[in-house]
Amino acid sequence: MRNDRELVQLLHTLDRLPSDSLEYPQGFDANLALAKAKGLAERLSIDFSSAWRVAPNQDANYYFAVEPEDFESGPLVGIRLSNFGNLAAVTTPRPDSHPDLEQAVADGVLSPGQRDLIVVALDAIGYTLIPQYLLHRRYDGISKIAEMGKRDLLLTYPDDLGHAAWWNRFFEYI
Template sequence: MKDDDGTRALFHALDRLPGPRHLEHPDGFDHARARLRAAGLRAAGLRDRLSHDFGRPCRLDEGFQDASFSFSLDIPAEATGAGVPLGVRLSDYGDLAVVITSAPGGHDDLDDAVRDGALSETDRDRITVALADLGYRLVAPRLLHRPYDGVTWLTDEDHATWWTRFFDHL
């Protein structure tokens, strides 16, 4: 729970960063740098690392409009130990990352996904090590699905969550 408290405090700190009213990214967000880290065009990035670690090409989706994330990686089902496709979303805030198993919100955290058979322990380790090595901070979905109680106009939205704030279309 102490880690949960630290993550919630981080959410609130990131939420207060100066930025445009549209909430897609904070002031100073370096999209080109974020793309290099995600794609690995010149140096080993997340897509290259996961493609290597999983032994199959991982697809990088980008160019999301009106969203608080810019990149999403898809790991094909045939590359995973559980035979389930996996996804990794990268927020435009604080180098946050979340792993998606089958559907957003389907599992509270990666340990829960392993217990349910949606993720193998080996695959969990591959993803968490790659994210940590590249400086991303992995966030548990259970924390993202809590009601949004930040400082932006999203507080006026009935169903806004921290997922909405940092990993969704706005």
């Protein structure tokens, strides 16, 4: 498990990858990403004894959301998978709901066992989980997202109105 400083350093490293677009870095393999996301959905379907699906996205810097097919039978959670560096972000139930999975457990959205199933599955398949509180930080990277304002970005977090966050760089529609 990486500490916060290492995760922020990873975000900056991925931000500097060569790219012709804010949506994905050069060499991004959509077929490989889909196969990996399907593997995560299959693993979580088994672990939770309920079906999970892969919901593809366009015009975004994350390629898939993995979520329960039926929120009545599964946890109220979604996992966004970034186009950059196998990053994952867990939302419970909205991106601004809980700063991390521990708070989601404390608030009763997830049980400790459900949290552990998600964390272990992400790690086993090779994703790096980035906590919401790090993604909520003001974006200070090198892409043009740093210059975009409120009208140019879909700003998910109310606290971020008027400036971009790392969430916007790696887990949002562009």
